[in-house]
Amino acid sequence: MPELNAALADRFNTRLAQILPSPIRVVDQKFSAIDGILKLTLGEPDFALPMHIKDAAKAAIDEDDSHYAAPHGHLALREAISDYLVERFDTPRYEPNGEVVVTVGASEALFATMNALFNAGDEIIIPTPTFPMYEAIANIIGLKVIGINTAPDFVLTPEKLQATLAEHPNVKAVLFNYPSNPTGVTYTGAQVQAIADILAEHQLLVLSDEIYAELVYDGEHVSMAKLLPEHTILVSGLSKSHAMTGYRVGYVAGPAALITHVGKMHQFLVTTVPGPMMAAANEALRHGRADAIEMRDIYKERRDLVMAGLAEAGFTAAQPGGAFYIFAKIPAHLNTDDMAFVYDLAETVKLGIAPGSIFGAGGEGYVRLSYAASTEDLQTAMVRLKHYVDLKA
Amino acid sequence: MPELNAALADRFNTRLAQILPSPIRVVDQKFSAIDGILKLTLGEPDFALPMHIKDAAKAAIDEDDSHYAAPHGHLALREAISDYLVERFDTPRYEPNGEVVVTVGASEALFATMNALFNAGDEIIIPTPTFPMYEAIANIIGLKVIGINTAPDFVLTPEKLQATLAEHPNVKAVLFNYPSNPTGVTYTGAQVQAIADILAEHQLLVLSDEIYAELVYDGEHVSMAKLLPEHTILVSGLSKSHAMTGYRVGYVAGPAALITHVGKMHQFLVTTVPGPMMAAANEALRHGRADAIEMRDIYKERRDLVMAGLAEAGFTAAQPGGAFYIFAKIPAHLNTDDMAFVYDLAETVKLGIAPGSIFGAGGEGYVRLSYAASTEDLQTAMVRLKHYVDLKA
Numbered sequence: 070m071p072e073l074n075a076a077l078a079d080r081f082n083t084r085l086a087q088i089l090p091s092p093i094r095v096v097d098q099k100f101s102a103i104d105g106i107l108k109l110t111l112g113e114p115d116f117a118l119p120m121h122i123k124d125a126a127k128a129a130i131d132e133d134d135s136h137y138a139a140p141h142g143h144l145a146l147r148e149a150i151s152d153y154l155v156e157r158f159d160t161p162r163y164e165p166n167g168e169v170v171v172t173v174g175a176s177e178a179l180f181a182t183m184n185a186l187f188n189a190g191d192e193i194i195i196p197t198p199t200f201p202m203y204e205a206i207a208n209i210i211g212l213k214v215i216g217i218n219t220a221p222d223f224v225l226t227p228e229k230l231q232a233t234l235a236e237h238p239n240v241k242a243v244l245f246n247y248p249s250n251p252t253g254v255t256y257t258g259a260q261v262q263a264i265a266d267i268l269a270e271h272q273l274l275v276l277s278d279e280i281y282a283e284l285v286y287d288g289e290h291v292s293m294a295k296l297l298p299e300h301t302i303l304v305s306g307l308s309k310s311h312a313m314t315g316y317r318v319g320y321v322a323g324p325a326a327l328i329t330h331v332g333k334m335h336q337f338l339v340t341t342v343p344g345p346m347m348a349a350a351n352e353a354l355r356h357g358r359a360d361a362i363e364m365r366d367i368y369k370e371r372r373d374l375v376m377a378g379l380a381e382a383g384f385t386a387a388q389p390g391g392a393f394y395i396f397a398k399i400p401a402h403l404n405t406d407d408m409a410f411v412y413d414l415a416e417t418v419k420l421g422i423a424p425g426s427i428f429g430a431g432g433e434g435y436v437r438l439s440y441a442a443s444t445e446d447l448q449t450a451m452v453r454l455k456h457y458v459d460l461k462a
Numbered sequence: 463m464p465e466l467n468a469a470l471a472d473r474f475n476t477r478l479a480q481i482l483p484s485p486i487r488v489v490d491q492k493f494s495a496i497d498g499i500l501k502l503t504l505g506e507p508d509f510a511l512p513m514h515i516k517d518a519a520k521a522a523i524d525e526d527d528s529h530y531a532a533p534h535g536h537l538a539l540r541e542a543i544s545d546y547l548v549e550r551f552d553t554p555r556y557e558p559n560g561e562v563v564v565t566v567g568a569s570e571a572l573f574a575t576m577n578a579l580f581n582a583g584d585e586i587i588i589p590t591p592t593f594p595m596y597e598a599i600a601n602i603i604g605l606k607v608i609g610i611n612t613a614p615d616f617v618l619t620p621e622k623l624q625a626t627l628a629e630h631p632n633v634k635a636v637l638f639n640y641p642s643n644p645t646g647v648t649y650t651g652a653q654v655q656a657i658a659d660i661l662a663e664h665q666l667l668v669l670s671d672e673i674y675a676e677l678v679y680d681g682e683h684v685s686m687a688k689l690l691p692e693h694t695i696l697v698s699g700l701s702k703s704h705a706m707t708g709y710r711v712g713y714v715a716g717p718a719a720l721i722t723h724v725g726k727m728h729q730f731l732v733t734t735v736p737g738p739m740m741a742a743a744n745e746a747l748r749h750g751r752a753d754a755i756e757m758r759d760i761y762k763e764r765r766d767l768v769m770a771g772l773a774e775a776g777f778t779a780a781q782p783g784g785a786f787y788i789f790a791k792i793p794a795h796l797n798t799d800d801m802a803f804v805y806d807l808a809e810t811v812k813l814g815i816a817p818g819s820i821f822g823a824g825g826e827g828y829v830r831l832s833y834a835a836s837t838e839d840l841q842t843a844m845v846r847l848k849h850y851v852d853l854k855a
Contacts, residue, residue, distance in 0.1 A: 070561065071554045071691030073717035076665035081579050081723040090726065117526045126738065127520045133510045135708045161464045168463065173566050173710075176733040184602070186474050189582075206730055209577070272469035298464030315528045315737040324466035330474040333483065337599055338573050338731060339566040343739045344708045345519065 088205050092427040096411065100421035107450055108421035109438045112250060112393065114312035118349070119360045122311065125352030126345045134344035140336045142171025142320070143347045149354040150320050157358070158282065160294040160303070163322040170332045171342050171350075175280045175306040175319035177335070180206055182276060182302050182321055185334035187212055187241065193276075194233060194243040196225045197429035198396070200250045200278075204429070215240065220431030223252040223387045223396065227263045234271055242274035245293060248281040248391025251428045251437040253372075255281075255391035258291035265296040274327075275301045280319070281392040283310035283361040286369045288390070294322065302327055309392075310361040311353045318342060318350040368393050371440040371447055378451025379438075382458045393441040396425060398434060403461055405434045417460065418453040481598050485820040489804065493814035500843055501814035502831045505643060505786065507705035509760075511742070512753045515704065518745030519738045527737035533729045535564025535713070536740045542747040543713050550751070551675065553687040553696070556715040563725045564735050564743075568673045568699040568712035570728070573599050575669060575695050575714055578727035580605055580634065586669075587626060587636040589618045590822035591789070593643045593671075597822070608633065613824030616645040616780045616789065620656045627664055635667035638686060641674040641784025644821045644830040646765075648674075648784035651684035658690040667720075668694045673712070674785040676703035676754040679762045681783070687715065695720055702785075703754040704746045711735060711743040761786050764833040764840055771844025772831075775851045786834040789818065791827060796854055798827045810853065811846040 089095075097110045141147065147165035154160040163169050172178040179202070187193065189211030195203055197216045207214045217233050219225050225245075234240060245264075248255035256264075268275055277293035282305060294303040306319030321331050353360065372389055379386060379397050386397040399405045404413060407424040415421050425435030440447055482488075490503045534540065540558035547553040556562050565571040572595070580586065582604030588596050590609045600607045610626050612618050618638075627633060638657075641648035649657075661668055670686035675698060687696040699712030714724050746753065765782055772779060772790050779790040792798045797806060800817040808814050818828030833840055 070557050071687075071694075071717050073719040074662075074665060074692035077667055077693060078719060081720070082577060082727070083581055085578055085723060085727060088726070091729070113530055118523075118528045123523050126523050130511075130516045130519050135511045135516075135706055137506055137707045164463050173570075173732040173736075176729075177566075177731060180731050184475060185478055188476055202730065209727070209730060269467075272467060274470055294464075299467035300470060301464075313528055314530045315734075317732065317734070317736045324464050326466040326471060327474070330478060333481070334475070334478060334602070336484070337595065337602060338570060339710065340569040341708075341710070343566075343710045343736050345738065346736045 084209055084211060088208055092201060093423055096423060096427070097421070100415050103415055103419060105419045106415060106421050107419060107446055107453065109440070109442055109450055110421050110423050112439050112441055113314060114309065114364070114441045115443055116312035116364055118312060119357060122349050122352050122357055126349040129345040129348035134348060138341045138344045138347060140341050141169065141332050142342055143344065143351065146171055146347045146351040149351045150322065153354045154294065154322060158290065158292040158295060160292055161298045164325065167325040168328050169320060169322045170328060170335050171347060172319045172321060172335060173339050173342055174308060174317040175278065175304050176202070177338060178304045178306065178319040178321045179203070179278065181335045181338055182304065182331050183207065183212070184210055185330040186274065186302070186327060192237055192240045194240055198223070198251055198425060198432035199429050200246060201427065203244055216430050218431040221387065223249065223254040223431070224256060224260055225264060227267055230264060230267050234267070240273065242276055243268060244276045244278070246278040248285060250281070250392055251394050251423070251425070251432070252387060252396040253389030253392050253394040254387050254396070255285055255290070257288060261291045261293060262296055265293060268300055269297055273300065276304065277301050278304045280305050280309050284365055284368055284393060285391040286365070286372060299324065302331070307350045307353055311357060312364060313349065313353065316346045316349055318346050368440065371444060374444065374447055375438060375440050375451065378454060382451070382455045393439055395438045395440065396435050397438065399436060403458070407432070407434055407436055411436060414457055418457045420450055420453040420457070477602055477604060481601055485594060486816055489816060489820070490814070493808050496808055496812060499808060499812045499814050500839055500846065502833070502835055502843055503814050503816050505832050505834055506707060507702065507757070507834045508836055509705035509757055511705060512750060515742050515745050515750055519742040522738040522741035527741060531734045531737045531740065533734050534562065534725050535735055536737065536744065539564055539740045539744040542744045543715065546747045547687065547715060551683065551685040551688060553685055554691045557718065560718040561721050562713060562715045563721060563728050564740060565712045565714060565728060566732050566735055567701055567710040568671065568697050569595070570731060571697045571699065571712040571714045572596070572671065574728045574731055575697065575724050576600065576605070577603055578723040579667065579695070579720060585630055585633045587633055589638070591616070591644055591818060591825035592822050593639060594820060596637055609823050611824040614780065616642065616647040616824070617649060617653055618657060620660055623657060623660050627660070633666065635669055636661060637669045637671070639671040641678060643674070643785055644787050644816070644818070644825070645780060645789040646782030646785050646787040647780050647789070648678055648683070650681060654684045654686060655689055658686060661693055662690055666693065669697065670694050671697045673698050673702050677758055677761055677786060678784040679758070679765060683784070692717065695724070700743045700746050704750060705757060706742065706746065709739045709742055711739050761833065764837060767837065767840055768831060768833050768844065771847060775848045786832055788831045788833065789828050790831065792829060796851070800825070800827055800829055804829060807850055811850045813843055813846040813850070
């Protein structure tokens with residue numbers, strides 16, 4: 070337990086020091102101290118991995134896949150990613166050599182991409198409410214983040230985007246995430262097209278995080294990589310589609326002229342991704358597409374269950390067409406300070422949900438519920454929420 | 463195969479753009495085009511993983527270790543790391559909660575540490591010849607690297623360190639790596655102590671990469687974390703000691719006041735490390751210490767074999783007390799331009815070794831041989847080297 074020499078106490082990255090620990094984890098940890106709490110705070114699938122995917126990882130271990138993999142990932146997996154993107158989302162075919170890099174989850178994909186493609190001082194647009202990690206990474210790199218508040222529909226409109234671009238002519242890129250964490254809202258094909266048309270006109274780079282693309286309940290996911298491939302870096306991974314969060318396999322795909330830089334940064338960050346985990350991902354993309362659909366159908370039932378419970382308790386929410394989140398508005402007759410609300414809810418009926426304001430402008434007065442939880446827990450949660458509302462009536 | 467929109471072609475990190483692809487990989491790839499080439503270029507152990515370590519990874523897969531692990535890594539592994547460092551290297555006991563972070567190999571440990579603890583413009587000393595990745599990461603972050611040429615003994619002397627510090631009074635940190643890649647040279651306890659005394663006096667931070675600590679052939683490894691714990695961030699991992707390069711498990715240990723920042727950066731880089739790979743690392747540290755010693759003894763035999771072959775061919779080398787590299791001086795009667803030498807050697811007798819100059823000042827006129835190769839390959843390599851020398855005589 071060595072103490073730091075006192076003279077060295079100021080030795081750290083001043084940008085990093087300004088970034089607070091993940092607010093969602095801070096809230097979650099406070100909830101954890103409450104005896105009997107039921108938490109719908111984090112976005113962690115409760116499913117176990119299908120056996121054939123586990124078997125693929127174990128086979129790789131048996132076959133001594135314990136040496137350095139190729140820096141951009143196993144070629145077989147890069148090929149599987151290319152094929153999957155074409156077959157599932159009708160994207161252009163990304164060349165496995167040079168246009169695809171396998172990463173340690175979508176997290177490393179985002180860090181490597183943003184750190185490879187941007188310089189300190191660059192301006193990037195991030196629609197809000199949003200996943201807080203985007204802004205944190207942007208701040209570490211020294212980017213200037215320009216938020217666009219998308220409340221109350223949580224869909225970025227062409228008008229808002231145009232207005233923001235007119236105000237900030239030096240913007241280099243727009244970060245998209247749909248289906249969205251935290252709102253669960255996703256974009257129709259027409260909505261993506263309208264945005265893509267503007268981005269093409271303005272010669273903007275698009276960083277499109279589509280990690281929840283398999284979890285779309287009403288209609289089809291339309292990828293930015295299909296509509297605007299010449300501008301898009303697609304970020305995705307297996308964590309959400311196949312309940313593989315702990316295996317940490319993500320990827321980026323895009324034009325070679327950009328991916329070259331991302332791949333170089335990736336090597337400096339992590340060298341490469343663990344082989345057996347890539348073998349699991351390859352199996353999931355080659356022979357596990359039905360698994361993703363099976364999980365999606367269960368999430369859809371859970372979503373409907375939670376939406377019904379929310380309605381009964383007097384909450385409204387923007388249409389949660391994807392991911393496994395619902396972003397609900399706190400009814401006016403309750404305490405609409407979302408931070409105070411979630412703590413009171415947790416104390417009173419032992420239900421933990423995330424306050425909307427931690428996701429940025431537009432989130433105030435909302436709460437985020439994750440339905441990546443068992444059906445039984447979700448039923449209990451809705452009983453507790455109704456009970457709370459009745460108590461306050 | 464999307465083409466990048468031409469207007470976006472300049473969209474990348476200008477610091478990254480200045481960093482060339484890993485020169486050792488460039489050389490290695492050129493060699494690969496030569497039919498029948500035998501390469502001793504890369505540092506990749508040729509051993510398979512012991513069965514009990516594979517079994518531990520497979521058991522974790524069976525037990526559904528597929529959800530997000532704790533951000534700093536499985537607690538069991540952090541405890542194993544703490545115990546191992548105390549028992550094996552007599553370090554202080556690092557508190558598993560707060561003083562240890564499990565990383566995606568030593569690569570991510572280095573990137574997270576350097577990015578968490580330094581700001582652009584900070585000065586850092588790196589003795590050369592050295593592993594090129596250190597300077598590349600430093601350049602990405604915008605650090606000013608001050609090299610100290612340690613040729614011909616490849617041990618940093620107190621005198622050289624003092625002189626450099628006098629010239630550069632604003633230096634914040636020194637990066638150490640011993641046993642050293644590329645020289646194979648390591649430091650005696652007295653040599654580490656002499657350096658530690660100066661660093662303590664100057665209140666400098668020490669980043670000590672001791673990934674090869676288990677591969678010390680003459681005497682005992684003395685850790686900077688034992689002698690100067692209040693200043694030291696220890697970087698290590700399982701890749702070299704247990705031939706687990708492809709599993710990507712490394713770690714950092716140090717005072718909590720620094721590790722807090724490293725752990726925060728780590729989360730933004732990768733979220734956490736794959737669970738089953740951590741289970742393998744835990745097994746290796748708890749029940750696989752004899753495996754490391756067994757491999758070390760084989761490496762030692764190989765080192766002696768290569769040293770004998772080099773001597774016979776007229777090459778000399780600084781005492782390679784550790785790691786699995788020998789840094790040999792090209793005899794004066796041959797072409798001592800090391801880059802020209804290695805290409806001629808590869809063309810003439812189909813033996814690929816690394817040119818010393820790619821490892822920085824002090825490496826000119828040397829070549830690096832990796833003996834992480836089979837005994838048979840090493841014997842063949844020495845025959846080819848002797849043949850080359852005879853041809854040129």
